[in-house]
Amino acid sequence: xxxxxxxxxxxxxxxxxxxxxxxxxxxxxxxxxxxxxxxxxxxxxxxxxxxxxxxxxxxxxxxxxxxxxxxxxxxxxxxxxxxxxxxxxxxxxxxxxxxxxxxxxxxxxxxxxxxxxxxxxxxxxxxxxxxxxxxxxxxxxxxxxxxxxxxxxxxxxxxxxxxxxxxxxxxxxxxxxxxxxxxxxxxxxxxxxxxxxxxxxxxxxxxxxxxxxxxxxxxxxxxxxxxxxxxxxxxxxxxxxxxxxxxxxxxxxxxxxxxxxxxxxxxxxxxxxxxxxxxxxxxxxxxxxxxxxxxxxxxxxxxxxxxxxxxxxxxxxxxxxxxxxxxxxxxxxxxxxxxxxxxxxxxxxxxxxxxxxxxxxxxxxxxxxxxxxxxxxxxxxxxxxxxxxxxxxxxxxxxxxxxxxxxxxxxxxxxxxxxxxxxxxxxxxxxxxxxx
Numbered sequence: 001x002x003x004x005x006x007x008x009x010x011x012x013x014x015x016x017x018x019x020x021x022x023x024x025x026x027x028x029x030x031x032x033x034x035x036x037x038x039x040x041x042x043x044x045x046x047x048x049x050x051x052x053x054x055x056x057x058x059x060x061x062x063x064x065x066x067x068x069x070x071x072x073x074x075x076x077x078x079x080x081x082x083x084x085x086x087x088x089x090x091x092x093x094x095x096x097x098x099x100x101x102x103x104x105x106x107x108x109x110x111x112x113x114x115x116x117x118x119x120x121x122x123x124x125x126x127x128x129x130x131x132x133x134x135x136x137x138x139x140x141x142x143x144x145x146x147x148x149x150x151x152x153x154x155x156x157x158x159x160x161x162x163x164x165x166x167x168x169x170x171x172x173x174x175x176x177x178x179x180x181x182x183x184x185x186x187x188x189x190x191x192x193x194x195x196x197x198x199x200x201x202x203x204x205x206x207x208x209x210x211x212x213x214x215x216x217x218x219x220x221x222x223x224x225x226x227x228x229x230x231x232x233x234x235x236x237x238x239x240x241x242x243x244x245x246x247x248x249x250x251x252x253x254x255x256x257x258x259x260x261x262x263x264x265x266x267x268x269x270x271x272x273x274x275x276x277x278x279x280x281x282x283x284x285x286x287x288x289x290x291x292x293x294x295x296x297x298x299x300x301x302x303x304x305x306x307x308x309x310x311x312x313x314x315x316x317x318x319x320x321x322x323x324x325x326x327x328x329x330x331x332x333x334x335x336x337x338x339x340x341x342x343x344x345x346x347x348x349x350x351x352x353x354x355x356x357x358x359x360x361x362x363x364x365x366x367x368x369x370x371x372x373x374x375x376x377x378x379x380x381x382x383x384x385x386x387x388x389x390x391x392x393x394x395x396x397x398x399x400x401x402x403x404x405x406x407x408x409x410x411x412x413x414x415x416x417x418x419x420x421x422x423x424x425x426x427x428x429x430x431x432x433x434x435x436x
Contacts, residue, residue, distance in 0.1 A: 051109045051132040053162040054078045055116070057178050059126050066125035067115070072098045075107050077178075078133050079142050079152070081160060085341040086149035089222050097145050107134050107141075119174045126174050135160055149337050191343065193219050194227040194262035194294070196253050198269045206317065207272045207324045211287060214328040215266060222336065227260050257294035259427050261400075263351055264300060266291050266335070272324055273309075274316045283319035284309035287327040289335045295352035295428065301339035305331040349378040350397030355407065356431040358423065360390040365416050365434075372410035377403070404430065 054077050058069025076098035080087040087094070101107065112132035119126040135158040143152055151158060168177045195215045197208035209229065216226045257265040267290045274283035285307045291300040307327040313319030360366055366385060370392065373380050379395035396403045404422065407430065411417040419435035 050135050050157060050159045051112070052078065052135060052160040053112075053130055053132050054081075055128065055130050055163055055166060055178055057126075057128050057175060059124050059175075061123065061125070063125050063127070066127040067113070067129060068104055069099075070127045070129040071104045071108055071113070071131055072101055074129065074131050075101065075104070075133055075138055077163070078135060078138055078160060079147070081163070082135075082139065082151040082158060083147075084150035085344050086337055088340050088344055089336050090147050090149065092223055093145075093147055094142065097142055097147060101141070107137055108132070109134065117174050117177065128174055128177055130165075149340075191263040191347070192225040192227065192261060194232060194253070194257045194260060194265040195219070195268060196229075196232055196256075196265070198267055207285070207320050208268070208270050210321050210324045211268050211270045211328045214325045215268060215289070215332050218329055218332045227257075227262050231260065232256060254292065254294060254297055261427050262294050263346075264291055265294050268328070270324060272320045274320050274323075276316070281313050281316045281319040282309060283311050283313065283316070283323040285311075285320065285323035285327040287324070287331040289328075289331045291335055291339050293346070300342045301335050303331045303334035303338060305334065347397065349395045351395070351428060353394045353396055353400075353403060354429040355392040355394055356429065357390045357392075357420075358431065358433045359388065359436045360385070360434055361387045361436060362416060365414055366390050368414045369410055369417060372413050373406065376406035376410065400425070400428075407432070 054074040056070040056072070056074030056077060058066050058071070058073055060066035060069050076094050079094050079098070080091060083090055083094070109132040112130075114130045115127055116130055117128040139152050139158040142148075151160075166177050166179070193216075195212050197212055212229055216229065219226045253265050253267065269288040271286040272283060273285075274281055276282075286304070287306075288302070288304045290302045292298065293300060305327045307323045307330075311319055311323040311326060313322055357366070357369075363385060366382065370380055370382055373392075373394070377394050377396045379393075381393050382390065383393050384391045394403070396406075404425075408420070411420040411432075416436070417434055420432050421435065423431045423433050425431070
């Protein structure tokens with residue numbers, strides 16, 4: 001054999017050995033990380049895989065329990081990130097489901113746990129951790145428990161980007177390092193809903209009231225505030241004459257919503273039917289719900305649901321009541337998912353308020369007041385001016401008490417308005433007298 005042939009044969013052998021040893025051990029031919037049974041450690045996970053990195057904080061009576069709680073928090077944060085805007089509606093349910101995970105280790109990629117910070121305070125262990133989480137398993141676990149939306153709708157293999165490392169100072173309390181896992185209303189604007197039925201529809205009063213009460217219960221389960229039905233009916237009865245005198249409201253219900261300080265109102269329309277067959281009553285219900293901004297009348301979402309006609313009850317009314325409740329819960333679930341992005345957008349600028357000033361002879365003082373208030377509110381514009389009265393439209397993210405205080409502080413900085421005082425407040429409207 002010639003030297004050239006021998007060299008060629010040796011090179012071919014080396015290439016074969018390299019391919020059969022070095023490369024084969026790290027080559028994966030299946031769907032990328034659809035099943036974590038083939039993964040043994042964090043070294044097997046490239047960036048951008050279905051095992052994203054998330055952070056979590058937990059407390060417990062032992063180191064083990066604190067770490068477990070932190071891992072549950074990290075899983076919840078992954079799910080909330082996947083839900084997007086709809087996390088606003090699901091946050092409580094997500095954490096309840098996460099805390100009920102018994103075998104949290106099955107969600108965590110082996111070898112990925114790292115304790116970032118640790119603390120101990122009077123018997124309580126505190127841990128801040130980072131872990132890589134099985135996004136696909138998390139998606140299945142939570143959707144099986146009725147939590148869906150955003151990227152959790154119909155996704156078999158969920159992939160998310162790694163969470164960013166939190167930036168903090170060593171002196172920061174460990175439980176304050178991570179930001180809120182989803183948008184929430186803490187310390188700011190929290191919406192109130194008013195739900196009522198379309199009185200012009202040809203529907204029995206009982207199913208219509210059942211629909212409204214079911215919707216209110218659903219809102220309460222999400223942590224939202226709502227106006228009680230009896231309060232709505234009372235103000236409608238007492239003040240229908242006042243509605244006829246006020247301009248700028250497209251409907252009686254929107255007017256009532258403004259008077260009761262609601263941020264959104266939901267119109268419901270109900271159609272229900274029942275029949276008797278072989279000793280049982282059966283019913284079906286159709287529900288239409290439409291959500292509007294109480295301040296502007298702008299639509300925020302609409303949904304429709306029709307229940308099956310197999311809803312059974314001992315009486316006709318019982319069957320109808322059950323059918324209406326089932327349909328309303330489904331319709332409200334769909335409506336809230338569609339409206340959630342608008343709620344978040346509205347929350348960023350807050351509710352709309354009207355500021356009315358009586359006795360305003362100086363235009364310059366009104367312009368200075370507007371400028372002084374701009375630093376405290378999201379938006380402000382002057383809508384009318386006269387020597388007798390000036391009106392401002394304000395968007396503010398916070399409590400009404402805080403807005404009132406901001407108005408007083410702004411007035412104190414304007415010459416001639418130091419003695420301004422509140423005359424009355426009704427709904428989202430403040431009326432002040434300049435004292436002139």
